[in-house]
Amino acid sequence: MIGHGLILRGGTVMDGSGRSGFRADVAIDDDRIAAVGDLSGRVADTDIDVTGRVVAPGFIDVHTHDDRMVRDAGDMTPKVSQGVTTVVAGNCGISLAPLVAGERPMEPFDLIGLQDDFRYPTYQALFDELDRAPAACNAAFLVGHATLRLAAMDDVLRPATGLEIETMKGALDEAMAAGAIGLSTGLEYPPARCCETAEVVELASRAAAAGGVYATHMRSYAGEAKEAFDEAVHIGRKADIPVIVSHFHCHEHDNPELAGEALSWFERSRRQGVRIIADAYPYEASSTSILPEFVERRTRVLVTWSKPHPDMDGRYLDEIADDWDVDVLTAARRLAPGGAIYFGRDERNVERLMAHPDILIGSDGIPLAPHPHPRLWGTFPHVLGHYVREIGLTGLEAAIHRMTGASAEWFGLEGRGRVAAGAWADIVVFDPAAIAARATYMDPEQPSAGIGHVFVNGIEVWNDGGHTGRRPGRIVGRKKNGGSRS
Numbered sequence: 001m002i003g004h005g006l007i008l009r010g011g012t013v014m015d016g017s018g019r020s021g022f023r024a025d026v027a028i029d030d031d032r033i034a035a036v037g038d039l040s041g042r043v044a045d046t047d048i049d050v051t052g053r054v055v056a057p058g059f060i061d062v063h064t065h066d067d068r069m070v071r072d073a074g075d076m077t078p079k080v081s082q083g084v085t086t087v088v089a090g091n092c093g094i095s096l097a098p099l100v101a102g103e104r105p106m107e108p109f110d111l112i113g114l115q116d117d118f119r120y121p122t123y124q125a126l127f128d129e130l131d132r133a134p135a136a137c138n139a140a141f142l143v144g145h146a147t148l149r150l151a152a153m154d155d156v157l158r159p160a161t162g163l164e165i166e167t168m169k170g171a172l173d174e175a176m177a178a179g180a181i182g183l184s185t186g187l188e189y190p191p192a193r194c195c196e197t198a199e200v201v202e203l204a205s206r207a208a209a210a211g212g213v214y215a216t217h218m219r220s221y222a223g224e225a226k227e228a229f230d231e232a233v234h235i236g237r238k239a240d241i242p243v244i245v246s247h248f249h250c251h252e253h254d255n256p257e258l259a260g261e262a263l264s265w266f267e268r269s270r271r272q273g274v275r276i277i278a279d280a281y282p283y284e285a286s287s288t289s290i291l292p293e294f295v296e297r298r299t300r301v302l303v304t305w306s307k308p309h310p311d312m313d314g315r316y317l318d319e320i321a322d323d324w325d326v327d328v329l330t331a332a333r334r335l336a337p338g339g340a341i342y343f344g345r346d347e348r349n350v351e352r353l354m355a356h357p358d359i360l361i362g363s364d365g366i367p368l369a370p371h372p373h374p375r376l377w378g379t380f381p382h383v384l385g386h387y388v389r390e391i392g393l394t395g396l397e398a399a400i401h402r403m404t405g406a407s408a409e410w411f412g413l414e415g416r417g418r419v420a421a422g423a424w425a426d427i428v429v430f431d432p433a434a435i436a437a438r439a440t441y442m443d444p445e446q447p448s449a450g451i452g453h454v455f456v457n458g459i460e461v462w463n464d465g466g467h468t469g470r471r472p473g474r475i476v477g478r479k480k481n482g483g484s485r486s
């Protein structure tokens with residue numbers, strides 16, 4: 001009789017491809033899925049009855065700022081507690097490597113670390129440290145354009161010179177060879193705002209030559225969103241690289257027609273031969289550093305952290321300004337460096353994004369904040385509990401596809417994002433009737449409901465509400481051999 005290490009028996013498999021769920025048993029041997037089907041004739045060292053539950057690929061959080069959490073808080077509880085088994089770090093142009101910071105890096109670097117966190121002359125140096133102390137889930141890393149700029153330029157508030165671009169290319173080549181999966185930009189943020197499109201094309205071409213992707217926080221998500229999107233398309237075409245537009249949305253207050261039509265841009269560009277898609281998170285508020293120009297545009301602002309005024313974490317900016325008897329901009333300046341949640345999007349726009357086949361799910365969570373946006377802990381169960389089950393925006397299989405199979409394909413994570421014989425055993429078992437986010441704006445650090453078991457590379461990391469303490473995560477990447485460096 002054939003024997004396996006583990007068999008999950010009697011669940012409904014939603015395999016990540018988007019096709020309908022089907023009843024099947026799933027066998028795991030070591031770090032791989034060994035078989036999917038009727039395995040009643042087989043035995044296992046461990047049997048788990050998952051009747052009534054969904055067995056899906058572990059979720060891939062394609063947009064994170066988890067660089068430092070992977071290194072310093074490797075239990076990854078905010079992620080594995082919601083069924084996430086792989087995170088993509090290094091988004092929005094900022095990554096921990098390759099950079100040795102000589103002073104406190106400017107905003108928005110504070111989203112991922114303070115000066116001594118940026119201590120890696122090469123990406124290999126960071127990977128060596130991560131290999132010595134693995135995290136509970138897998139991680140893939142993008143190379144931040146602003147990080148490259150800060151390392152190569154004495155002043156980032158201007159376009160780079162030809163020589164500086166050459167230096168950046170060298171650093172990017174090293175990172176890609178070490179196992180990074182592509183380039184990210186944050187063109188709306190100060191350290192990249194002054195760059196010319198040609199600079200990004202040159203770097204993206206290098207990432208493309210190494211098989212990478214291009215993820216971009218565009219120059220604008222407001223009035224100039226269309227121009228910004230066109231720039232991303234141009235970069236994709238010139239560099240011949242797949243483009244992922246980060247945390248896609250349009251600020252409808254600035255440009256109401258845009259929000260309605262924006263989602264059609266993707267399909268149209270793809271028909272013209274550009275590989276382009278987007279990620280988004282399921283909440284009506286955004287979150288980033290405290291920046292006066294962001295404060296000005298938003299209706300309500302909730303402070304997530306403040307270095308000079310830590311007692312203000314979790315309070316509203318207008319109330320703080322009242323207490324201090326100053327206007328909100330002055331209050332914002334006093335609170336920086338810090339972070340904030342910005343309200344002021346239209347929920348209908350969020351629903352459009354969550355229903356759309358061109359939107360991958362990424363949390364954009366910021367783990368450093370003492371009072372984080374609830375997207376850090378709640379993104380995936382919030383989509384499946386609220387947008388799928390409660391309001392029926394899209395089917396469960398289709399939503400899971402945009403968290404797993406499609407995500408792995410777009411980011412080049414081979415052997416991940418599907419439940420099939422031979423794939424890596426990254427699996428989440430959840431109760432479709434109970435899955436829900438519990439994290440809220442006022443109480444954001446809450447594990448989700450309905451997550452039964454989470455396996456990473458065949459090892460259980462989460463079991464019915466509790467962490468197992470195991471850390472089987474790997475650095476996964478663009479290389480063949482199953483998408484893993486190890």
Ligand code: ZN
Pocket residue numbers: 091092186217246247
């Ligand atoms: Zn961003």
Ligand code: CU
Pocket residue numbers: 063064065091092217246247364
């Ligand atoms: Cu981001």
